[in-house]
Amino acid sequence: MKFIxxxxxxxxxxxDDVFLVPSRSKVSSRYDVDLATLDGTGTTIPLxxxxxxxxxxxxxxxxxxxxxxxxxxxxxxxxDVVGEVIKWVKGRHxxxxxxLTLSPSSTVGEGLSLINKRTHGAVVVVxxxxxxxxxxESDCEGVDRFTQLKDVMSADLLMxxxxxxxxxxxxxxxxxxxxxxxxxxxxxxxxxxxxRKGALRATLYAPNVDKKGRLRIASAIGIxxxxxRYARELSELEVDTLVIDTAHGxxxxxxxxIEKVAALGLQIPLVAGNVVTSxxxxxxxxxxxxxxxxxxxxxxxxxxxxxTGVGRPQLSALIECSEEAHRLGAHIWADxxxxxxxxxxxxxxxxxxxxxxxxxxxxxxxxxxDLHKDSSGRLYKESFGMASxxxxxxxxxxxxxxxRARKTIFEEGISKGRIYNDPERPGxxxxxxxxxxxxxxxxxxxxxxxxxxxxEKALVGIQSSAGFKEGRPVQQGW
Numbered sequence: 001m002k003f004i005x006x007x008x009x010x011x012x013x014x015x016d017d018v019f020l021v022p023s024r025s026k027v028s029s030r031y032d033v034d035l036a037t038l039d040g041t042g043t044t045i046p047l048x049x050x051x052x053x054x055x056x057x058x059x060x061x062x063x064x065x066x067x068x069x070x071x072x073x074x075x076x077x078x079x080d081v082v083g084e085v086i087k088w089v090k091g092r093h094x095x096x097x098x099x100l101t102l103s104p105s106s107t108v109g110e111g112l113s114l115i116n117k118r119t120h121g122a123v124v125v126v127x128x129x130x131x132x133x134x135x136x137e138s139d140c141e142g143v144d145r146f147t148q149l150k151d152v153m154s155a156d157l158l159m160x161x162x163x164x165x166x167x168x169x170x171x172x173x174x175x176x177x178x179x180x181x182x183x184x185x186x187x188x189x190x191x192x193x194x195x196r197k198g199a200l201r202a203t204l205y206a207p208n209v210d211k212k213g214r215l216r217i218a219s220a221i222g223i224x225x226x227x228x229r230y231a232r233e234l235s236e237l238e239v240d241t242l243v244i245d246t247a248h249g250x251x252x253x254x255x256x257x258i259e260k261v262a263a264l265g266l267q268i269p270l271v272a273g274n275v276v277t278s279x280x281x282x283x284x285x286x287x288x289x290x291x292x293x294x295x296x297x298x299x300x301x302x303x304x305x306x307x308t309g310v311g312r313p314q315l316s317a318l319i320e321c322s323e324e325a326h327r328l329g330a331h332i333w334a335d336x337x338x339x340x341x342x343x344x345x346x347x348x349x350x351x352x353x354x355x356x357x358x359x360x361x362x363x364x365x366x367x368x369x370d371l372h373k374d375s376s377g378r379l380y381k382e383s384f385g386m387a388s389x390x391x392x393x394x395x396x397x398x399x400x401x402x403x404r405a406r407k408t409i410f411e412e413g414i415s416k417g418r419i420y421n422d423p424e425r426p427g428x429x430x431x432x433x434x435x436x437x438x439x440x441x442x443x444x445x446x447x448x449x450x451x452x453x454x455x456e457k458a459l460v461g462i463q464s465s466a467g468f469k470e471g472r473p474v475q476q477g478w
Contacts, residue, residue, distance in 0.1 A: 001319065001349045004461040012316035014298075015343040016468045021459040025447035030440035034450045035068075036206075039291055039331035039353040040269040041241050042216050044068030044206040045436055046348060046451065048333060050358035051075065051220040051245060052301075054383040054419075057368035058085040059117070060361070062092045063428045065215035067205040070354070072243050075220040079230065082219055083237045090214040090238065094207045095166065096183045096192025099124045102149055104132065109145035111135050116371050119364075119427030120180050120195045125153045129189040131182040133157065159184055160194055166202035169194050201429060216240040218271075223257045228264065235266045243271040244289075247296070247304065250280035255287045262288025274335055276317035278324035285330045292330065293356065294321045298337030300359035301383055301417055315350055322351020341438025348439070348451055349458035359383050363419040366428040371421070379421040 004021050036044045047069035049056050061071035073082055092098055100114045100123045111123045115137050125133035133153030143152055158181040160169055173196045183192040208216045218241035221230045231242060244257050258272050272284045273293025281292045297304040297311025305311040314337040325332045334347035335356040347355045362383040369381040425431050448454035
């Protein structure tokens with residue numbers, strides 16, 4: 001990454017402060033861009049879903065890994081539950097989506113409670129393992145909630161075999177005017193569903209898979225407690241990437257935790273953070289980290305900068321930290337502050353191998369939270385920071401009431417925020433499409449077909465707030 005002109009500005013930069021300059025390019029199509037990363041995590045698109053309880057669950061992990069990214073399960077989830085999540089995700093199909101299923105005698109009320117757990121908005125009615133019907137929200141309109149699904153379902157099914165070619169599946173769905181179809185095995189047992197968009201995406205994305213061809217998943221641990229035992233147990237559960245996470249990563253306790261875990265020789269990428277300086281990167285890498293998370297204070301649910309004055313504008317932190325990481329043969333993840341696809345492109349240009357996103361994905365159907373409606377009927381889910389009183393309360397559930405109350409006194413982070421579901425991009429895959437489209441286009445404008453080339457060729461300029469405003473679309477007139 002280079003600046004178009006030398007800056008004498010005394011200020012450091014956020015994503016909003018800069019822009020990418022178009023350059024001569026031989027890359028004529030977005031489809032010629034390869035977004036695979038080389039940091040050992042296996043990602044084929046440079047997206048990591050942050051280890052926030054409000055966003056990172058098994059459903060999110062499945063969907064994101066199928067499209068090439070990676071989800072980090074939070075550190076406050078019990079180890080036995082994490083084991084179940086890892087096993088479940090690794091058992092998912094690489095192409096076909098996991099269906100929502102109910103029996104013919106299940107009620108419309110039960111169906112409505114499940115439909116919004118998937119973007120396709122349908123429940124497959126199954127009898128003895130075989131699909132016999134599909135129920136959508138429109139099928140349930142004006143129907144008593146205790147009506148059985150067999151009385152409202154559509155039995156006009158188009159069904160696919162497991163090995164169907166995605167292109168053929170799309171054409172058959174289009175010709176038969178179906179939005180989705182159940183996928184069955186040789187015994188006619190349901191194994192998944194495939195939508196039109198799902199078929200298209202199967203031709204556009206490569207899943208993030210381990211050496212056994214299963215979807216990958218990451219998990220976080222803290223720096224307190226028996227770090228070695230947790231790390232060893234997660235490795236035995238076949239976690240693919242281990243993240244040692246704390247708000248202030250440049251501290252002795254973190255360095256000690258990294259050294260102990262690195263000494264286990266687990267043969268999986270070890271991520272640690274967060275830091276914002278080259279010295280922080282150097283210390284964490286020398287302690288044994290392969291990847292360093294960069295970012296203090298830019299997150300949507302984080303109040304660190306307002307509470308403490310501590311942090312650093314994210315783009316400047318990335319530039320300095322990536323230079324040191326690359327010098328040491330390590331990598332960085334950009335953690336926090338991303339609001340638009342342009343920000344992901346800029347983080348990559350600044351040297352990140354992957355970009356970590358949290359709150360942006362909270363409002364999607366795949367996040368773990370319940371879907372709510374506000375007074376105007378808009379759908380939303382609740383988000384909260386992982387250093388907030390709410391998160392601390394959840395994380396310390398096994399401690400005494402006194403200790404729990406004591407720790408929540410010093411709250412740092414928002415305990416309750418609304419993240420609205422975007423009706424144009426309601427699902428995680430819709431957001432991934434949105435982000436990847438922007439990043440791929442940024443590569444073509446720069447003349448780069450891969451991340452390393454993009455980082456070398458990216459030319460940026462500094463802009464005023466008016467310059468940033470000029471680049472934003474006007475949707476409702478002047």
